[in-house]
Amino acid sequence: xxxxxxxxxxxxxxxxxxxxxxxxxxxxxxxxxxxxxxxxxxxxxxxxxxxxxxxxxxxxxxxxxxxxxxxxxxxxxxxxxxxxxxxxxxxxxxxxxxxxxxxxxxxxxxxxxxxxxxxxxxxxxxxxxxxxxxxxxxxxxxxxxxxxxxxxxxxxxxxxxxxxxxxxxxxxxxxxxxxxxxxxxxxxxxxxxxxxxxxxxxxxxxxxxxxxxxxxxxxxxxxxxxxxxxxxxxxxxxxxxxxxxxxxxxxxxxxxxxxxxxxxxxxxxxxxxxxxxxxxxxxxxxxxxxxxxxxxxxxxxxxxxxxxxxxxxxxxxxxxxxxxxxxxxxxxxxxxxxxxxxxxxxxxxxxxxxxxxxxxxxxxxxxxxxxxxxxxxxxxxxxxxxxxxxxxxxxxxxxxxxxxxxxxxxxxxxxxxxxxxxxxxxxxxxxxxxxxxxxxxxxxxxxxxxxxxxxxxxxxxxxxxxxxxxxxxxxxxxxxxxxxxxxxxxxxxxxxxxxxxxxxxxxxxxxxxxxxxxxxxxxxxxxxxxxxxxxxxxxxxxxxxxxxxxxxxxxxxxxxxxxxxxxxxxxxxxxxxxxxxxxxxxxxxxxxxxxxxxxxxxxxxxxxxxxxxxxxxxxxxxxxxxxxxxxxxxxxxxxxxxxxxxxxxxxxxxxxxxxxxxxxxxxxxxxxxxxxxxxxxxxxxxxxxxxxxxxxxxxxxxxxxxx
Amino acid sequence: xxxxxxxxxxxxxxxxxxxxxxxxxxxxxxxxxxxxxxxxxxxxxxxxxxxxxxxxxxxxxxxxxxxxxxxxxxxxxxxxxxxxxxxxxxxxxxxxxxxxxxxxxxxxxxxxxxxxxxxxxxxxxxxxxxxxxxxxxxxxxxxxxxxxxxxxx
Numbered sequence: 001x002x003x004x005x006x007x008x009x010x011x012x013x014x015x016x017x018x019x020x021x022x023x024x025x026x027x028x029x030x031x032x033x034x035x036x037x038x039x040x041x042x043x044x045x046x047x048x049x050x051x052x053x054x055x056x057x058x059x060x061x062x063x064x065x066x067x068x069x070x071x072x073x074x075x076x077x078x079x080x081x082x083x084x085x086x087x088x089x090x091x092x093x094x095x096x097x098x099x100x101x102x103x104x105x106x107x108x109x110x111x112x113x114x115x116x117x118x119x120x121x122x123x124x125x126x127x128x129x130x131x132x133x134x135x136x137x138x139x140x141x142x143x144x145x146x147x148x149x150x151x152x153x154x155x156x157x158x159x160x161x162x163x164x165x166x167x168x169x170x171x172x173x174x175x176x177x178x179x180x181x182x183x184x185x186x187x188x189x190x191x192x193x194x195x196x197x198x199x200x201x202x203x204x205x206x207x208x209x210x211x212x213x214x215x216x217x218x219x220x221x222x223x224x225x226x227x228x229x230x231x232x233x234x235x236x237x238x239x240x241x242x243x244x245x246x247x248x249x250x251x252x253x254x255x256x257x258x259x260x261x262x263x264x265x266x267x268x269x270x271x272x273x274x275x276x277x278x279x280x281x282x283x284x285x286x287x288x289x290x291x292x293x294x295x296x297x298x299x300x301x302x303x304x305x306x307x308x309x310x311x312x313x314x315x316x317x318x319x320x321x322x323x324x325x326x327x328x329x330x331x332x333x334x335x336x337x338x339x340x341x342x343x344x345x346x347x348x349x350x351x352x353x354x355x356x357x358x359x360x361x362x363x364x365x366x367x368x369x370x371x372x373x374x375x376x377x378x379x380x381x382x383x384x385x386x387x388x389x390x391x392x393x394x395x396x397x398x399x400x401x402x403x404x405x406x407x408x409x410x411x412x413x414x415x416x417x418x419x420x421x422x423x424x425x426x427x428x429x430x431x432x433x434x435x436x437x438x439x440x441x442x443x444x445x446x447x448x449x450x451x452x453x454x455x456x457x458x459x460x461x462x463x464x465x466x467x468x469x470x471x472x473x474x475x476x477x478x479x480x481x482x483x484x485x486x487x488x489x490x491x492x493x494x495x496x497x498x499x500x501x502x503x504x505x506x507x508x509x510x511x512x513x514x515x516x517x518x519x520x521x522x523x524x525x526x527x528x529x530x531x532x533x534x535x536x537x538x539x540x541x542x543x544x545x546x547x548x549x550x551x552x553x554x555x556x557x558x559x560x561x562x563x564x565x566x567x568x569x570x571x572x573x574x575x576x577x578x579x580x581x582x583x584x585x586x587x588x589x590x591x592x593x594x595x596x597x598x599x600x601x602x603x604x605x606x607x608x609x610x611x612x613x614x615x616x617x618x619x620x621x622x623x624x625x626x627x628x629x630x631x632x633x634x635x636x637x638x639x640x641x642x643x644x645x646x647x648x649x650x651x652x653x654x655x656x657x658x659x660x661x662x663x664x665x666x667x668x669x670x671x672x673x674x675x676x677x678x679x680x681x682x683x684x685x686x687x688x689x690x691x692x693x694x695x696x697x698x699x700x701x702x703x704x705x706x707x
Numbered sequence: 708x709x710x711x712x713x714x715x716x717x718x719x720x721x722x723x724x725x726x727x728x729x730x731x732x733x734x735x736x737x738x739x740x741x742x743x744x745x746x747x748x749x750x751x752x753x754x755x756x757x758x759x760x761x762x763x764x765x766x767x768x769x770x771x772x773x774x775x776x777x778x779x780x781x782x783x784x785x786x787x788x789x790x791x792x793x794x795x796x797x798x799x800x801x802x803x804x805x806x807x808x809x810x811x812x813x814x815x816x817x818x819x820x821x822x823x824x825x826x827x828x829x830x831x832x833x834x835x836x837x838x839x840x841x842x843x844x845x846x847x848x849x850x851x852x853x854x855x856x857x858x859x860x
Binding site for chain 1: 747748750751752753755756759763764767768769770771773799800802806859
């Protein structure tokens with residue numbers, strides 16, 4: 001077992017926290033009143049600070065501390081999270097990230113500048129506020145003190161000690177808020193022989209005599225709130241200040257509890273009765289709790305427990321962090337299992353032993369459910385990807401001064417994790433294009449009678465065995481005439497050639513093609529769309545463009561659900577067997593004698609539509625004579641349909657996709673290979689390439705007919 | 708190329724797998740060889756280059772099967788009882804690639820001395836010189852140490 005570098009674990013954890021933080025900050029820009037967002041940003045900051053200090057990232061800890069202090073005022077509702085503040089906060093977040101990931105690249109000066117900015121935003125607009133808060137605070141405080149104080153009942157989950165939380169530390173923190181009267185509730189302690197030494201059986205009944213607000217108490221239990229029950233009720237009336245003897249936590253007793261003999265393992269030792277000096281409570285009252293202004297409306301505080309309940313349920317779904325390579329390995333093993341199972345099934349089918357057949361069926365069932373489970377484990381909601389683009393849109397819209405409303409939907413749509421990774425770059429390109437080229441500038445929008453704010457929608461939706469990811473803008477749409485002019489200028493088409501709009505739009509995917517009149521820092525260099533197309537096609541997906549002049553452009557990416565295993569149709573052509581991805585198959589028909597006769601023109605008459613077909617025997621240059629009854633498999637990509645003529649359709653096949661090696665990278669009509677039940681390799685046909693091939697044949701035929 | 712030769716001379720013995728192709732003997736660097744297997748059913752890849760005409764299944768991996776005889780202009784013999792597939796691992800464009808190589812016969816794993824290295828003659832050969840790393844002597848016979856990266860690229 002190789003030791004895991006704790007620093008690496010911290011980095012990983014931090015990067016997740018950064019995502020939470022960034023998401024919360026960006027959301028906050030839209031919903032400045034949402035306390036939940038402020039809290040979650042604050043929690044993320046707090047955790048980064050804490051773990052940072054723990055792992056020796058002192059700079060991170062100190063910077064985050066400053067950040068946190070500034071942000072605390074937002075949390076207290078003293079200042080509004082304005083757009084400017086959020087921009088600075090995002091910059092601060094980036095700086096912390098840099099501190100963690102590549103400390104060498106950062107400069108303290110930058111950090112200080114960001115902090116200055118932050119302070120300016122946080123403190124400038126109301127310089128008198130802190131003073132006011134202090135002045136104001138005492139006045140409500142005495143009034144509250146009459147009935148101030150809280151009665152807490154703490155019940156921790158039994159496993160809390162194993163997570164490294166020490167309830168005693170929490171009680172100590174609680175004591176810092178004011179004088180506490182702590183009574184352990186020992187009802188839950190079992191008999192010695194039933195006791196788990198690592199479980200926490202104690203509950204505590206605490207009377208806190210302090211004028212602090214509920215938030216301060218929540219803060220104490222912030223990190224364990226999911227693992228405990230906290231019942232809070234205000235004390236009816238103030239009890240005589242510090243009745244003696246007062247039960248109080250002794251600071252010097254942290255370890256003693258462990259040594260105390262069972263069954264009172266963590267019982268009374270820390271909660272020793274001492275005569276508390278009467279002045280201590282007053283001294284202990286933290287200035288923090290006094291200055292804390294009671295600005296929060298009561299209703300918001302009431303909502304807090306409900307929210308926490310919700311959060312607890314959310315987090316109730318236990319998750320395990322697994323290394324990606326292990327999942328890949330698991331997928332490989334499952335792939336091998338599926339292949340072995342196919343062999344077993346074939347063997348069982350050829351024999352007559354009924355019991356073997358039963359087992360083979362059983363294993364087939366198990367293998368296919370194991371396959372589904374494993375694939376499910378690799379599925380990641382696409383929302384994790386969408387989150388990243390909000391920052392991109394935020395920055396771009398600021399840099400280009402085009403206000404943009406960014407809307408996402410279908411974040412729950414799940415995709416194989418490798419595909420999510422591959423999708424990031426293409427989507428960045430598409431979103432950049434949408435903002436830079438798609439959305440017009442504010443003046444042009446006003447002329448067109450549109451709202452000043454552009455709109456970009458990023459959506460993901462399941463559609464059969466595919467996932468559709470669309471990037472939609474409500475900009476000016478593609479300028480077909482200009483694309484055409486450019487294509488003519490670059491010699492891609494001859495002037496005056498008859499082309500549909502759709503065909504003209506395809507030039508956008510041509511390497512080095514750009515219609516932007518000015519090259520901006522973002523786009524217009526003509527690098528991008530061809531790369532996008534290639535990336536998507538490498539994932540066995542396809543890309544569609546549709547546009548309406550003046551109304552906007554929609555780019556649709558069609559992606560297969562997974563890269564690892566697909567349902568395939570096994571066919572035979574001559575001696576060779578091939579797989580066609582079942583998702584592309586529309587129907588299978590017999591090649592009629594009439595179709596057979598019309599050798600010159602390879603067209604099928606499908607219910608009145610002409611469908612071109614390819615003879616796979618010719619493409620594969622098969623030897624031998626063709627079977628008498630040739631079958632045609634109609635495949636489709638998008639709107640185009642093509643028939644493939646094969647000798648025999650064998651049946652469905654669970655296809656574990658193996659990529660072809662570099663030595664066969666020049667072969668385009670196969671997208672990969674798989675292993676059949678008898679252990680031989682079979683090639684998987686690349687549907688998109690075959691369709692393109694059929695199209696080009698049709699065009700050639702047109703040309704030769706025209707000539 | 709020269710540096711490579713010099714480095715090889717320093718370590719004068721080299722572990723090789725001796726295989727027969729047609730009339731010739733080839734010495735494959737034993738460090739490249741992963742395994743030697745009996746012939747398995749091959750799957751022809753339509754449209755592939757002639758020297759990598761097919762793919763095979765080796766322990767659940769689909770790997771290309773190369774035919775060196777085509778690269779060296781030798782006649783292709785039918786599989787015999789001696790035919791084997793030597794699975795080697797190569798670095799192609801910086802990535803490890805498994806390739807099967809058909810051998811008419813596999814002799815043995817042996818050592819060849821690098822002190823006997825003969826300069827590849829520039830004339831009198833019908834093979835492309837870049838396919839050959841060097842020619843050496845083994846048991847009074849000339850053997851060819853092929854440059855597999857070049858042959859398969």
